[in-house]
Amino acid sequence: MTLKAKDLRVTTTRVREVLQACSLAVSLTLAHASVPCNGSV
Secondary structure (H helix, E strand, O other), rough: OOOOHHHHHHHHHHHHHHHHHHHHHHHHHHHHHHHHHHHHH
């Protein structure tokens, strides 16, 4: 299986998008988790 430069670039972009989505989901989860704590204090 040979990877062309174009395919590699597309794969890198996909990975970057997935990582951004994951980090966004994590930050949103942390934000939601911290809201009740701050509200209860």
